[in-house]
Amino acid sequence: MTVLVFLDSAFPDGRPADAGVPQLMINDLGVTRGDGIFESLLAVDGVPRKPGAHLDRMASSAQLLDLALPPRDAWERAIATALALHTEASAAGTGSAARAAVKLVVTRGVEGAGTPTAWVQVTAAPDASRQRTEGIKVLLLDRGYDSLAAARAPWLLLGAKTLSYAVNMAALRYVRANGADDAIFTSSDGKVLEGPTSTVVLARERNGVRTLLTPERKSGILAGTTQDALFRAAEAAGWELGYGPLVPEDLFAADGVWLASSIRLLVPVRSIDGRELPFSEALNTELTKLADAAL
Amino acid sequence: MTVLVFLDSAFPDGRPADAGVPQLMINDLGVTRGDGIFESLLAVDGVPRKPGAHLDRMASSAQLLDLALPPRDAWERAIATALALHTEASAAGTGSAARAAVKLVVTRGVEGAGTPTAWVQVTAAPDASRQRTEGIKVLLLDRGYDSLAAARAPWLLLGAKTLSYAVNMAALRYVRANGADDAIFTSSDGKVLEGPTSTVVLARERNGVRTLLTPERKSGILAGTTQDALFRAAEAAGWELGYGPLVPEDLFAADGVWLASSIRLLVPVRSIDGRELPFSEALNTELTKLADAAL
Structure with missing residues (x-):
């Protein structure tokens, strides 16, 4: 089960979206040019591990790419929203929320639009034991x-x-x-x-x-x-x-x-x-x- | 104006889709890993220039990436469909079909699905005169x-x-x-x-x-x-x-x-x-x- 939350200035806590249907434009520079950055972090029982270190590194990556990054608190809220939705969905279904993989992605956005596309995605973490x-x-x-x-x-x-x-x-x-x-x-x-x-x-x-x-x-x-x-x-x-x-x-x-x-x-x-x-x-x-x- | 045609085994001539709405899954490896290949070619008055050379090079790129590529004739048909639609739309509207940029893209597909995502996109060519x-x-x-x-x-x-x-x-x-x-x-x-x-x-x-x-x-x-x-x-x-x-x-x-x-x-x-x-x-x-x- 995949939870998806877009960063969207009209939605302070992030905009949840259905990860089961297409959500990206075909000419997003993330796909046409691999032009964007990401972070993968672990969450245990709904709590993200070392989010500060990941947001720091994302800011550093964005600087190297000269990429506009949504503000840090928008990320923190979107992560919280996504993890809450993931915990909720896991409790309702068969999934386990114990260890989740949280992916943060920012692309340079749709060609010519000049606005980054940014989202948080949460899935069950693969078992690496x-x-x-x-x-x-x-x-x-x-x-x-x-x-x-x-x-x-x-x-x-x-x-x-x-x-x-x-x-x-x-x-x-x-x-x-x-x-x-x-x-x-x-x-x-x-x-x-x-x-x-x-x-x-x-x-x-x-x-x-x-x-x-x-x-x-x-x-x-x-x-x-x-x-x-x-x-x-x-x-x-x-x-x-x-x-x-x-x-x-x-x-x-x-x-x-x-x-x-x-x-x-x-x-x-x-x-x-x-x-x-x-x-x-x-x-x-x-x-x-x-x-x-x-x- | 952008024309979009997906390669889809259920549609021998390609499956036209609306490029103005999201068409890609958030976890397509094309965006999450830049894992895919592309070609850009010119079409003049609806006729693609050196399509054979581009399809040859795409096959060579696919081999280097160990990427499953839809068959050559599926590409040729999807390109023809996309160019016909672009010419039609340009004649109806204000766009010029004289010089068009044709982009062919194949990604490794949605994570875990094992099926590539492939499409042809046609836009007016930028003026480089x-x-x-x-x-x-x-x-x-x-x-x-x-x-x-x-x-x-x-x-x-x-x-x-x-x-x-x-x-x-x-x-x-x-x-x-x-x-x-x-x-x-x-x-x-x-x-x-x-x-x-x-x-x-x-x-x-x-x-x-x-x-x-x-x-x-x-x-x-x-x-x-x-x-x-x-x-x-x-x-x-x-x-x-x-x-x-x-x-x-x-x-x-x-x-x-x-x-x-x-x-x-x-x-x-x-x-x-x-x-x-x-x-x-x-x-x-x-x-x-x-x-x-x-x-």
Whole structure:
């Protein structure tokens, strides 16, 4: 069951609409040019997790695309409306409202109109519990860009979460056709970047010091909201934090590697390019608890 | 006035629909992931120009994306239906049917449905006559990829005309904010690639031999249908043909540079990065005639 609420200045709490019928114009730049941005966040029992971090990142994406964004409180109200409708519909029907996926989308709007199209969509979150306990197989895929491209070429929109995700989807099709579950992108100059829909996190213990690491953001990757929430919780629990540059050998030398994302949360990587990685169930449980508590 | 015809197996000639009301589902992967492909072609007096080349390229894009494509004759019929409706509507109203822009779009369809969404859209073609005679100012923009990326990383979808055009649109916004009209992308290793919506063509005469050149396709650029039609006509008229690799200095050393695309056709580039280029009105007229006759 999908709940849909449009942002509409005539409706302060958002305008609910039927997601079961067509709602988008054929010449919306979101579809004709992939020209828009999005966020995906988790809601548990009707409460959105880290909405502030997602709205912050959406504002940053909008700035990179020079895209007019509806005001923040309009988003907050539309999210609340959509979650209330989803909880209501789930209680009435067979659906479960416990874990919901909330998608925020803004496109540049219909060609020539100059008004963005913006909506909130809520569906039941897919069950990722098996991946979270059993882990996944990953392939390293070249992202084509070098790690300095973001700094010198802002029109590449590196670091913006745009609707132009065809390459991310193609990467996932590629790894699945080749016996793996997910990908980690590397830059053409050999740095670890990110997954097509996730942030890379690794843990290592050296001389009694436990450190969580993630690639540096200036390499053109998306700011991971789940990775960031985990890092803050881990720091409070005594972990050291580190930010790249990282190379693939760092992944193989770590005590554990995870992909972090808002809906699936922390998923342990069990192998990369067919090479098995260290995996500790205790460490996976510890980090999962930190991430869950931090949300 | 916009004419819309969906490809629909229940309607052999296509299913006309009202482009003035929403026709797309909110969770169509075309909008949520930019996951689809398109073609834009010109029609003059109701007759599509080089439809075969566009359908060939669409098939090639579909293969790169592993996307199910409706059969070729379904496209041909839907295009004919849409153009007939457009001619009819233009005759009845104030619109001009003389030059129409025909857009073909296929998305991966609604999430989970596994059926592509496909349509033909016809609008009046924008008037590019001023750019065609007066020319445009261009900036060189780094595309971030090196010229070998396409060969080693098929998941980058280089050479496919996808709906994920946010970077192309950002490049156009960037150049317009900086006093220019269009962009020519270069690779991170310094090769000339293509425009965000066009193919680069240059002419040069050396020792009485006249040659048309364009960047080599293996550098990850789109196969230009207008450039190709021009090249075939020019060859028949005695021109030599050449295919890159080209570097920016080749553009400055040419006797003329053009951007070729299906709707705007040949547009002369009058300056690059503020540096004036040679321009011959006679040569522009000659190549424009060749391109127009070849379509």
